[in-house]
Amino acid sequence: MRVVYILWLREVKKYLRSRTQIVASLGSPIMYLGVLGFGLGPVFQRAGEGSYLQFMAPGVIGMTVLFSSMFGGIALLWDRQFGFLKETLVAPVPRLWIMAGRTLGGATVATFQGLLIFAVSLVAGFRPVSVWALPAALGVLVLTAVVFAALGTAIGSTLKDMQGFQLVMNFMVMPIFFLSGALYPLANLPKALAVLTRVDPLTYGVDGVRGALSGITHFGISWDFGALAFVAVLLLGVGAWRFSKIEI
Amino acid sequence: MIKVENLVKRFGELTAVDDVSFEVRRGEVFAFLGPNGAGKTTTIKMLTTLLRPTSGRVELDGLDPVAKRDEVRKRFGVVFQDPSLDQELTAWENMEIHGVLYGVPRKVRRERAEELLKLFELWERRDALVKTFSGGMRRRLEIARGLLHTPKVLFLDEPTLGLDPQSRNQMWTHVKKLNVSDQVTVFLTTHYMDEAERVADRISVIDHGRIVATGSPAELKERTQTDSLEGAFLALTGTTIRDETAGSADAMRQMARMWSGRQK
Ligand SMILES: Nc1ncnc2c1ncn2[C@@H]1O[C@H](COP(=O)(O)OP(=O)(O)O)[C@@H](O)[C@H]1O
Ligand SMILES: [Mg+2]
Numbered sequence: 001m002r003v004v005y006i007l008w009l010r011e012v013k014k015y016l017r018s019r020t021q022i023v024a025s026l027g028s029p030i031m032y033l034g035v036l037g038f039g040l041g042p043v044f045q046r047a048g049e050g051s052y053l054q055f056m057a058p059g060v061i062g063m064t065v066l067f068s069s070m071f072g073g074i075a076l077l078w079d080r081q082f083g084f085l086k087e088t089l090v091a092p093v094p095r096l097w098i099m100a101g102r103t104l105g106g107a108t109v110a111t112f113q114g115l116l117i118f119a120v121s122l123v124a125g126f127r128p129v130s131v132w133a134l135p136a137a138l139g140v141l142v143l144t145a146v147v148f149a150a151l152g153t154a155i156g157s158t159l160k161d162m163q164g165f166q167l168v169m170n171f172m173v174m175p176i177f178f179l180s181g182a183l184y185p186l187a188n189l190p191k192a193l194a195v196l197t198r199v200d201p202l203t204y205g206v207d208g209v210r211g212a213l214s215g216i217t218h219f220g221i222s223w224d225f226g227a228l229a230f231v232a233v234l235l236l237g238v239g240a241w242r243f244s245k246i247e248i
Numbered sequence: 249m250i251k252v253e254n255l256v257k258r259f260g261e262l263t264a265v266d267d268v269s270f271e272v273r274r275g276e277v278f279a280f281l282g283p284n285g286a287g288k289t290t291t292i293k294m295l296t297t298l299l300r301p302t303s304g305r306v307e308l309d310g311l312d313p314v315a316k317r318d319e320v321r322k323r324f325g326v327v328f329q330d331p332s333l334d335q336e337l338t339a340w341e342n343m344e345i346h347g348v349l350y351g352v353p354r355k356v357r358r359e360r361a362e363e364l365l366k367l368f369e370l371w372e373r374r375d376a377l378v379k380t381f382s383g384g385m386r387r388r389l390e391i392a393r394g395l396l397h398t399p400k401v402l403f404l405d406e407p408t409l410g411l412d413p414q415s416r417n418q419m420w421t422h423v424k425k426l427n428v429s430d431q432v433t434v435f436l437t438t439h440y441m442d443e444a445e446r447v448a449d450r451i452s453v454i455d456h457g458r459i460v461a462t463g464s465p466a467e468l469k470e471r472t473q474t475d476s477l478e479g480a481f482l483a484l485t486g487t488t489i490r491d492e493t494a495g496s497a498d499a500m501r502q503m504a505r506m507w508s509g510r511q512k
Contacts, residue, residue, distance in 0.1 A: 010341075014334075083333075086330075091346075
């Protein structure tokens with residue numbers, strides 16, 4: 001347990017130390033909030049869907065968690081060849097503990113990042129429907145972070161080089177974001193798109209946070225919770241398995 | 249302390265380690281000397297439980313690294329060819345994490361970390377981030393860290409690569425000191441002849457995955473009728489230049505260098 005804790009602490013410490021990186025990583029979410037939030041606002045309103053900012057702020061929070069947790073996991077690829085990972089992999093402890101410490105640390109950092117964007121969206125004018133909704137939103141956020149940190153670990157353990165990293169960014173992370181309904185409502189989508197959005201785990205993360213904070217939900221929060229918990233367990237299993245297969 | 253018999257490692261078609269046998273005695277400093285791609289790192293990886301041998305027998309302190317993995321891991325410390333410190337953490341934090349990973353009790357861990365950091369002249373800089381350290385300091389920290397759990401064997405894979413003569417000299421002085429005071433067996437690889445000659449009790453010259461000669465520096469010189477270890481080495485391995493195959497690891501190494509340059 002001490003091993004899991006110290007590796008978790010390592011991730012959190014490093015995060016808190018990297019001030020410039022934190023600021024930099026907030027750039028694109030803020031741009032989405034500002035430009036899309038205010039730019040598409042009038043159209044959205046005219047379509048009778050209410051305030052776009054209320055609608056998309058949870059989506060941008062979800063996006064932040066997605067990027068942050070996936071990056072944390074994929075950074076493993078880096079660490080594996082030229083960093084600290086080797087030191088942990090020759091230690092006399094089960095790999096599962098190492099994977100758990102790392103992944104939970106990454107998920108914690110991603111949750112922080114999500115909360116930070118939540119704070120930014122409050123400044124931009126976003127208003128949660130009630131204070132009571134906050135714990136539910138936090139719960140969904142944590143689960144979402146675990147899902148993608150585990151997925152990132154699985155990918156980071158599997159990739160061989162940096163070209164693979166580009167591929168994952170373009171053909172995995174971006175589609176996960178765009179298919180999640182972070183930016184548009186899930187109702188009345190074309191059939192193919194509707195199917196794709198439903199297999200995207202981020203869809204449930206965004207829908208859950210939106211349900212809690214804005215009172216707009218497509219599936220219902222408990223369904224979102226269930227779906228995320230299921231995928232989290234599944235991906236933690238896959239991540240642990242891929243991690244156990246790393247050769248250095 | 250280490251016993252290797254008919255060890256073979258194949259990567260697909262390539263035989264990286266080809267029927268290697270040698271023995272390292274307790275308390276000895278033993279060097280693997282060989283050109284790039286000779287199979288030094290691959291051998292170390294098999295001895296340190298990171299790779300499974302294709303065939304052959306390995307024993308470390310009487311234990312098989314495949315069957316008794318965690319027991320074996322507690323018995324050695326290792327400094328890899330590529331750095332494995334966490335640069336975003338301090339020297340002290342790197343030591344702490346290592347101690348926890350190896351289950352060293354807190355009190356012992358702190359005392360021994362202090363002792364080792366002082367020995368390797370890093371104590372004043374213990375709270376500085378590793379990324380602010382010079383190459384020599386990083387290498388010293390890695391050695392100090394590898395010794396924290398009082399291992400019986402210390403593996404050093406090209407520990408002085410890229411260091412200036414002063415740092416190299418200082419590092420070997422410390423290693424030699426520990427070898428004598430704590431009776432730590434040292435297994436090192438290098439392609440600097442002068443180093444091998446200075447610190448090693450015995451040397452195996454390895455080339456194309458095969459051991460071509462084993463003996464003390466004096467014996468090797470005598471056997472090849474040469475008057476320097478460099479002469480002996482060239483007589484044993486020939487004078488053709490080996491290009492290390494530029495695999496994906498090399499490409500990443502290049503990028504890693506670029507990155508660490510940018511961070512400074
Ligand atoms: N994981 C691997 N897959 C394929 N080939 C490898 C791998 N690791 C090492 N090799 C090859 O095995 C040979 C020996 O490499 P290595 O043990 O690193 O040599 P040295 O450390 O003596 O320079 C080289 O030809 C190298 O390219
Ligand atoms: Mg090598």
